[in-house]
Structure formats: structure tokens, C-alpha cells
Amino acid sequence: MTFDSKKERDYYIILEMLLKNKQISDLKTQVKFELQPSFKFNGKTIRSISYIADFTYIDKKNKLHIIDVKSEATKKDKVYRLKKKIFQYKYNLEIEEV
Numbered sequence: 001m002t003f004d005s006k007k008e009r010d011y012y013i014i015l016e017m018l019l020k021n022k023q024i025s026d027l028k029t030q031v032k033f034e035l036q037p038s039f040k041f042n043g044k045t046i047r048s049i050s051y052i053a054d055f056t057y058i059d060k061k062n063k064l065h066i067i068d069v070k071s072e073a074t075k076k077d078k079v080y081r082l083k084k085k086i087f088q089y090k091y092n093l094e095i096e097e098v
Helices: 006-020 078-091
Strands: 024-036 039-041 044-046 049-059 064-068 095-097
Touching: 006 024, 006 049, 024 078, 049 078, 078 095
Parallel strands: 064 095
Antiparallel strands: 024 049, 039 044, 049 064
């Protein structure tokens, strides 16, 4: 498995340990959430817009966690911040930044 950063890899190792100890379930990586579907405009197809979470999992209370491993610089990225707002509006879920 390839990770975007050492921080992301290290976090995955922690999540794997929690999964093995049955503290979490349904651990997934690179989970795609559609923010806007593709559509036609003036005869051209406009691509869909998606947000891809680094990890998702379910805790013991059956709560879905959406995890994004970010550096301080990438937390300030304008595209990421816009996608985060659209994600929160559409799915009514919080993105947990670690």
C-alpha cells in the first residue's frame, strides 16, 4: 500500500492495530464521496467533483469517522477548504483532520 506521507502511513498503522483489537470496524482507505455529479453544459460534459477521504471506519458506538491526514499547509489549501464545506453540507458529517 502506498501513502502520501509518513504521517498518513503512521496513522494507518494505528488504525490497523485498533482494527485487530476490535476497537473499530470497517476500516477503508481512499474513500470517494461525490460532491457534485457530472453534467452537460452547452453540449460539453463537466466532470464530477469528489472528495477522497484518507480513511473511514466505524467505532464501537457505530459512529462513522471520516479521517483526513493533513499538514498545516494543506489544511489551508483553498480547494480542500471548499470541498470540505461542500462535504459537510451534503453529508452532514465532520471530517476529522489529524
